Structures are given as C-alpha cells and as structure tokens.
Amino acid sequence: MRPRSALDMTEATIRNRAALRAVGTVMAFAVASAHGAVLSVSVLDGRNQPVADAVVTVTASSATPLQAPITTPQVMDQLNLAFVPGVLVVRAGTAVVFPNSDTVAHQVYSFSPTKRFELGLYRGHPHQPVVFDHPGVVVLGCNIHDNMVGYIFVTDAKYFGKSDQDGMWRDDVVPAAHYEVAVWSARLSGKMEAVRTRVYVQDTPLALELHLPEPLRAAVTQERNPRVRYY
Amino acid sequence: MRFAAIALLISAAATASAADVSRVELRGFIDLRGVAVDSSLPSFANGGLGLLPFDDAHEGVQSGRFVLDADGSLTETVRAQVTTIATVADDEQNPIDVTEAFLEWRPYPQSHWRWRTRLGAFYPPVSLENRGVGWQSIYSLSASAINTWIGEEVRSVGLEVSATSVGATLGRDFDVGAVAGVYGWNDPVGVLLFQRGWALHDRATPMFGGVRRPFRMSDHDRYIEYGDEIDGRPGYYGGVEAKWQGRHVLRILHYDNCGDPAREGYADDAWRTRFDAIGARIELPSDLTLIAQAMQGDTAVGPSADGRGMLIADYRAWFLLGSYSLAKHRMTIRHDRMHIASTRGAERFDSGQRANAWTAAYSYEHDAHWLAAVEWLRINGSLRQRELIGLPAMATERQLQVVLRYSF
Numbered sequence: 001m002r003p004r005s006a007l008d009m010t011e012a013t014i015r016n017r018a019a020l021r022a023v024g025t026v027m028a029f030a031v032a033s034a035h036g037a038v039l040s041v042s043v044l045d046g047r048n049q050p051v052a053d054a055v056v057t058v059t060a061s062s063a064t065p066l067q068a069p070i071t072t073p074q075v076m077d078q079l080n081l082a083f084v085p086g087v088l089v090v091r092a093g094t095a096v097v098f099p100n101s102d103t104v105a106h107q108v109y110s111f112s113p114t115k116r117f118e119l120g121l122y123r124g125h126p127h128q129p130v131v132f133d134h135p136g137v138v139v140l141g142c143n144i145h146d147n148m149v150g151y152i153f154v155t156d157a158k159y160f161g162k163s164d165q166d167g168m169w170r171d172d173v174v175p176a177a178h179y180e181v182a183v184w185s186a187r188l189s190g191k192m193e194a195v196r197t198r199v200y201v202q203d204t205p206l207a208l209e210l211h212l213p214e215p216l217r218a219a220v221t222q223e224r225n226p227r228v229r230y231y
Numbered sequence: 232m233r234f235a236a237i238a239l240l241i242s243a244a245a246t247a248s249a250a251d252v253s254r255v256e257l258r259g260f261i262d263l264r265g266v267a268v269d270s271s272l273p274s275f276a277n278g279g280l281g282l283l284p285f286d287d288a289h290e291g292v293q294s295g296r297f298v299l300d301a302d303g304s305l306t307e308t309v310r311a312q313v314t315t316i317a318t319v320a321d322d323e324q325n326p327i328d329v330t331e332a333f334l335e336w337r338p339y340p341q342s343h344w345r346w347r348t349r350l351g352a353f354y355p356p357v358s359l360e361n362r363g364v365g366w367q368s369i370y371s372l373s374a375s376a377i378n379t380w381i382g383e384e385v386r387s388v389g390l391e392v393s394a395t396s397v398g399a400t401l402g403r404d405f406d407v408g409a410v411a412g413v414y415g416w417n418d419p420v421g422v423l424l425f426q427r428g429w430a431l432h433d434r435a436t437p438m439f440g441g442v443r444r445p446f447r448m449s450d451h452d453r454y455i456e457y458g459d460e461i462d463g464r465p466g467y468y469g470g471v472e473a474k475w476q477g478r479h480v481l482r483i484l485h486y487d488n489c490g491d492p493a494r495e496g497y498a499d500d501a502w503r504t505r506f507d508a509i510g511a512r513i514e515l516p517s518d519l520t521l522i523a524q525a526m527q528g529d530t531a532v533g534p535s536a537d538g539r540g541m542l543i544a545d546y547r548a549w550f551l552l553g554s555y556s557l558a559k560h561r562m563t564i565r566h567d568r569m570h571i572a573s574t575r576g577a578e579r580f581d582s583g584q585r586a587n588a589w590t591a592a593y594s595y596e597h598d599a600h601w602l603a604a605v606e607w608l609r610i611n612g613s614l615r616q617r618e619l620i621g622l623p624a625m626a627t628e629r630q631l632q633v634v635l636r637y638s639f
Contacts (some may be wrong), residue, residue, distance in 0.1 A: 105304070109339050112400070118339050121254070123253050137402045143337050144344065146478050149399040171313070192402040194597055217404045218476040227638070228369055229257060229362040231480070 038205040040170035043163045043183050046214035050167025051220070054185040054212070055089045057157035058171065061178035061198065073097045073129045076140070076150060078106050081224035083140055083150025085162075087186050094158045095129035104226050107143040114154060115137045136190065137184070147230050151186045174201050181208060187216040233261025255303035258364045260602075260638040270628035272617075275427050276434070278443045278453070280611045282586070283630045284373075284432035293328075294319040295634070298365030310335045312367050316437060324454060328437030331366060331386070343400045345408075349391045352438055355468050356393075356410055356414030357381050357484055359512040359522050360552070367437060370520070370563040371592035372606040372632055373431045373558050375550040377508070377526045377567075381444060382435035384457065385486070387466065395472075405475040410484075412468045418461040418490050421504035421530030425544050428614050429569035445616070449503070452498045461501040462491035466534035478514040492531045492540035492546050503540060504530040518556040531607035533576070542576035559597065565590040569612070581619075586612025590611075602636040 024090050043054040077084040079102060090096060096189040100106050108119040114136030119127045121144070132138065132154040140150035163169045163183075179201060184194035195210055224230065233256070250505075266285045273279025285293070297317040301355050304310050311624045312329040333351025340346075358378040360368040366382065374382065385482075395408030427445045436442050441454030470484030478518040490503040506528025513521045526548050533541025547570050554563040567588040592602035613624040 047245075105254070107307075107339075110341075111341055121304050141340065141397070141400075143339055144310075146395070146397075149477075188402060189404070190402045217402070218478075227364055231356065231360065 032132055035176040035203050036174050036175070037201050038170060039159075039174040039181075039199075039201055040168060040207045041163070041177075041181060041183065042207065042209045043167045043169070043185070044209060044211050045216050046211060048211075050163070050165070051185055051187065051212055051216070052165045052167060053085070053087045054163040054167070054169075054183050054187075055087065055153045055194075056153075056163060057089075057155045057160035057167040057184075057194075058174065058182045059099045059157040059182070061180060074210050075099065076152065077101050078108070078142070078148070081145050081148060081226060083148060086149075086219070087151045087153065087162060088126055089153040089155060089160055089162055090106070090132055091160070092132055092135050092154050094154075095131045096152060097126050097129040099126040100124060102226070105144065106148075108140060109143055110138050110140050112136070112138045115152075118143075121225065135224050145224070145230065147224055153184060156180075174206075176202050181210070183210045183212065185212055185216070187219065188212060189215055189217055237481070242444045244388065255301060256577045257299060257301055258639070259297065259299035260364060260636050261297045263635045264293040264295040265633040266290045266631070267332075267631040268295050270626065270630070272622070272626055272628060274325075275430055275445060276359065276432075278445065278447075280614060280620070281626075281628055282428065282430040283608070283615070283628050284430075284434055285630060298367065299618070300364050302459075305334070308335070308336055308338050313634055316365065318434075320544065324440040325437060328440050330435045330437055331511055332438070336494065340397070343397050345395045346398055346402060347395075348394045350389075352386060352388045353391070354485060355391075355412060355486060356470060356472070356482065357524075359383070359480060359482065359510045359511070359524060359528070370522075370552060370554045370561070371565060371590055372604060373433050373590060373608055375522050375524065375552070375565060375567050375590075376429035376431055376569045376588065377550065379431050379433075380424055380429060380548075383415075384420045384436065386417070386436070386438075386457070387412075387414035387420075387488075388416040388458075389465070394457040400559075401555060405473055406477075408472045408474075410468075410470050410472065411472065413465050414467075414488075415465050416460045416468070417457050418459055418494075418496065418501040419455060419457055420488055420490075421498035421502035422455055422499055422532070424546060424571070425530055425532070425542070425582050425590060425623055428550055428571055428582070428616070429546075429567075429586065431588055431590065431608060431610060446619075447475050455499060455571045459499065461496040462494040464489045464491055466490070477613075480510075480512045482510045483518070484509075487556065493534040493538065500532050504528065504532050504547075520552075520554045520556070522552040522554075523549070529574070531575075535575075540575065542580055542582075543571045544571055544582040545572075546571040559595055561592075561594045561596070564588070578618075581615050583615035583624075584612065586610060586614065600638055602634075602638065603632045604632075606634075607634045608632075 041056045043051045043184045104119050105123045107121045114137045138152040141146040159171045161169045182194040182196045268290045272281030274281045299315045302312045317327045333353045333615045334350045336348040363369040391412035393410035398405045439454040466488035468486040473480045487505040490501040492503045494501040508526045510524035524585045529545045531540025531543040551565040552565040569586045571584040589609045591607040609628045609629045
C-alpha cells in the first residue's frame with residue numbers, strides 16, 4: 001500500500017474553536033500576529049514509525065522579507081568519528097563553525113552545489129566559520145575517515161527545526177496565514193526531495209502528520225572507534 | 232635492494248613529518264602473553280612443521296610484542312603510514328622491523344567518486360578481519376588461515392588505485408568501488424604455503440626479516456625472504472567492493488603475481504601464484520558481526536615445457552566467523568577449512584594439506600588502555616609434508632593464549 005503522501009493532502013484548514021490564548025498580549029504587535037496557533041508536525045515513515053532528525057520548514061505563502069540570519073555561529077562538531085549533530089539546519093546566511101573534538105585530525109569537505117568548501121587537515125581549533133548563503137542541502141564528508149557523513153540544511157524559511165526522537169516538531173507562535181510546510185530527511189532515497197504540503201493556520205492548534213516516502217535509508221550518525229580501520 | 236630503499240624512503244618521510252608532532256598520530260600496543268601448547272610438533276616459527284606459532288619448547292610466559300602505527304600528513308592530501316613491530320622471540324632476525332609502509336594520496340572529492348592511491352608496501356585488500364592497529368585482527372588473537380597467509384607472504388611493494396562511489400551523496404544506501412594494484416618484489420610468494428601449508432597466527436612477516444624455511448638445503452637459507460624481484464615481471468590485482476549502510480561489506484579480488492616459474496633466484500625462485508578471494512562481513516545492529524571469506528588459487532615453480540611450472544599445487548581455504556560484542560566484552564568463534572593438493576610434480580615434492588581449525592576467543596576491554604584476552608585454538612588434519620621427515624601426516628595441535636595488552 002502506498003503510504004499517504006503529504007502531497008495528497010489539500011490545504012488543511014482548521015477552524016478556531018478554542019479561546020484565544022494570548023488575551024493579554026500587547027496589541028501593539030502586528031495585526032497578523034494577533035491570531036496564530038501552535039503548529040506541530042509529526043514526521044512518520046511508511047510504517048507509521050516516527051522519523052527523528054527530519055528537517056521541518058514553514059514558509060509563508062505570501063512574499064515575506066528575507067529573514068535575518070542568526071548572528072551567532074552554529075556548530076557542527078566532530079566526535080567519535082562522526083559529525084555531531086548528524087543533521088544541522090540553519091537559516092541562509094548563517095555561519096557554521098566546525099570544531100574537532102576528536103583526538104585525531106579531520107579534513108572536512110563538501111562538493112554539494114549549495115556550498116563547496118574544504119577545511120584543511122586540523123585538530124582541536126577550528127578553521128574560520130563557513131557561511132552558508134544559499135538554501136539547499138550540503139553533504140559533508142571527511143577526507144580521512146570515509147564513513148563520516150553529515151548534512152547541513154540551509155533554509156530561508158521563517159520557522160524551521162528538526163523532529164525529535166518521537167518524530168515531533170512544534171512551533172508555538174505561528175501567526176495566522178497560509179504556509180507551505182516541507183519535511184526533508186537525510187534518510188530520503190534517490191533525489192532526496194522534501195515532502196511538501198500547504199496549510200492555513202488560524203487560531204486553533206494545528207497538528208500535521210507527514211509521511212516520508214519509503215524506502216528510507218539508515219540513520220546517518222555512526223560513531224566509530226578510531227582504533228578500528230574502516231574496511 | 233630497491234625494496235629496502237623504498238621502505239627507508241617512506242620511513243624517512245614519515246619521520247621527517249614526525250618533527251611536526253601535531254600532524255602525526257601514533258597508535259600502538261604492547262603485549263604480555265602466556266602460552267600453553269598441546270602438540271608434539273615443533274612450530275613452523277622454529278623450523279618445524281607444526282602449524283601453531285608456539286610449541287613445547289616455546290610456551291609459558293612470552294614477552295609478546297610491541298606494535299606501533301605512525302600515521303602522518305606530508306601535504307594536505309598525502310599521508311604516510313608506517314607500522315613498526317618489535318618482537319623479542321628468539322627466531323626473529325630483527326628485533327625491530329616494519330610490516331607496512333606506504334604513502335596515501337587522497338585528493339578532495341569533486342564528485343561522488345572518491346579516489347585513493349597508495350604507494351609503498353602494503354597488503355592487498357583481502358582481509359575483513361585485520362582492522363586493528365598494526366593490521367591485527369580485532370576479533371581474535373590469531374587471524375584466520377587465509378589472512379594469516381596474506382600477512383605471511385602476500386604483502387607487496389607497489390601502487391594501488393581505488394575509486395569508490397559514495398552513496399550518501401546520491402541518496403543511496405550503498406557505496407560501490409573498484410581497486411587495482413601493480414606490484415613487484417615479492418616473487419617467492421607461495422613457497423611457504425606450498426612447503427608448510429596453511430597456518431593460523433598473528434605474525435605478519437616483517438619487511439626486512441623473513442620466515443623460517445621448513446625445508447632447507449643448508450644453513451645459509453634458514454629464512455625465506457620476500458623482498459626479491461627475480462623475474463622482472465610486475466604482478467597485479469583487481470577487485471570490486473560494495474558496502475551497504477556503511478556496515479555490510481562484500482569484496483572480491485583477483486590476484487596474479489605473474490611470476491615466471493622458470494626463473495631462479497639467489498635463495499628462492501620465482502613462483503607463479505594466483506588466487507581469487509571473496510569475502511563478506513555483516514554487522515548486525517545487535518553488535519553481532521559475521522564474516523565469511525574464501526580463497527582459491529594455485530602456485531607453481533620450476534621450469535617446464537609448457538611454462539606453467541614443474542611443481543604446481545592448488546590451494547583453497549574458507550572460514551566463518553561470528554563475533555558478539557557486549558559493552559566491554561567480545562566473544563568470537565571461528566571455523567577454518569584448509570586444503571592444498573599437488574597437481575604436478577608430486578613425485579618430487581608432495582604438497583598436501585587437509586585440515587580444519589576452531590578458534591574461540593574472549594576479550595575484555597577494561598578501558599581505553601588495558602585489554603585482557605584469552606584464545607583457544609585447535610588445528611586438526613593432515614599435512615603430507617610431515618611424512619617426508621618421518622612424522623605422521625595427521626596431527627591435532629592445541630594452543631591456549633592469555634594476553635594482557637596495553638594500548639596507547
């Protein structure tokens with residue numbers, strides 16, 4: 001049976017039946033944000049099992065000004081011969097620093113069209129942060145340790161995050177509007193295209209269930225013992 | 232000897248880079264061993280036809296060994312790796328020697344293809360067991376018969392190029408790759424297998440030393456040394472590998488040293504040795520590892536009208552290994568089958584082996600430095616060469632090793 005794809009879902013509209021939770025909110029805020037709701041997304045595989053570390057992005061359908069990049073650098077560490085976290089999601093324009101917490105040297109690179117870069121052999125002190133300007137997926141590798149694979153998902157969405165161990169992601173402050181919700185996972189096969197759906201958020205909590213198409217690949221993070229050769 | 236010159240060059244290069252300490256990674260261990268042997272045969276390591284590395288005259292507390300891997304970067308994409316071993320056993324020619332020394336060039340990948348080139352002395356990619364420091368098995372103390380032989384005779388000096396298509400960048404769960412190598416300076420490969428048969432142990436033959444010769448004409452050729460290029464003909468190997476989910480490996484290799492069996496050398500002649508090897512390793516999520524490897528080939532020596540050799544023997548072996556790892560504990564059991572049969576010239580020298588081996592090993596990794604291990608090994612079967620010196624061909628040999636290892 002083909003799993004129910006999010007693409008099959010039409011625009012989901014939920015009527016407001018709950019009382020406004022933000023009664024005391026200062027009305028000087030933008031009108032659009034006076035109404036809104038909790039948006040939660042449950043990411044599942046074809047067998048209804050939760051998918052952790054999936055990237056959820058929520059983009060307003062109407063044109064919105066570019067979001068300011070996060071000014072503090074994000075961190076993609078290397079520990080026990082694995083990228084930590086295995087998947088990092090950042091807003092376009094964000095700088096990412098790549099420390100090395102292992103005792104062995106690493107040599108991080110990406111040849112993904114989204115961002116090509118190489119960080120020469122290093123241990124401990126990281127190179128200068130790498131700025132990820134363009135939305136897309138960046139696949140990371142280490143030229144010394146063949147098994148190391150990591151992903152940086154660069155987005156210009158206003159709301160984004162990763163699903164937890166229960167496959168859940170939620171945002172408390174999504175203002176009422178039309179949105180496109182996209183879910184991407186490093187475990188997607190083939191072209192690894194995100195699953196998308198459109199929703200209309202009003203004043204009621206909105207819980208979405210999105211199914212990733214099978215077959216899903218194995219989870220990415222695999223720690224290794226540096227004393228064991230990878231062959 | 233050019234062989235030695237290359238090794239020295241690589242060692243020197245690695246030492247030069249060792250000056251910049253931050254760029255060299257050192258890993259090694261030192262062993263203290265207790266050994267008990269139940270066998271009437273002197274060990275091959277002492278010139279006998281026993282297939283264990285120890286014998287009645289060499290048991291009790293053994294000083295074991297010291298192994299050091301030095302791995303350093305020479306340039307951004309070129310690394311040097313040297314494995315040094317020190318053994319205090321009385322049969323070793325050199326107390327300190329080198330088992331592998333090579334340069335490795337890994338250009339930054341520009342696509343999903345990952346290229347790797349090795350130049351120097353190294354083992355062809357056959358073993359799925361020998362993943363530890365110093366090319367030691369991580370599953371047991373003794374390697375299987377197949378991988379013991381790779382360590383004894385099959386290291387070569389040459390150039391190897393491999394290309395792997397990395398699936399993670401293509402949304403695929405598997406990597407596929409191919410490897411090809413050309414090499415020389417190992418023309419006697421096969422002589423030990425032909426004369427002594429398959430054995431099981433952890434002693435890789437060092438580059439500047441040799442292994443004791445089972446059958447010798449004089450006191451001048453006590454050791455088989457492998458660094459010679461006798462016929463001037465390079466050998467080659469080629470293989471493919473697939474890796475699924477970064478855990479499960481399938482590997483196939485064809486090896487042919489292209490030796491000219493008619494060419495005589497100073498101590499050893501050129502042998503023509505070929506084999507096909509296949510192996511698979513499965514790492515299940517429950518920390519259970521299964522390995523199967525098989526090898527089949529032939530080896531030939533001596534002039535003949537058809538050029539194939541005066542003495543020819545076919546050989547084959549396989550093993551199955553299961554290893555279960557739970558926290559600090561690892562338990563391994565392995566069954567080996569070995570077979571050799573002369574197919575030409577048996578009236579001059581009859582090489583014949585039909586044997587099996589059981590290995591049971593347990594190790595306890597106390598912390599990052601201390602490991603204790605115990606291994607029981609039993610080899611049972613016939614070796615026809617024993618009859619040449621008046622011994623029964625059949626023998627059952629048993630060995631118990633207890634090891635205390637400090638790693639750094």
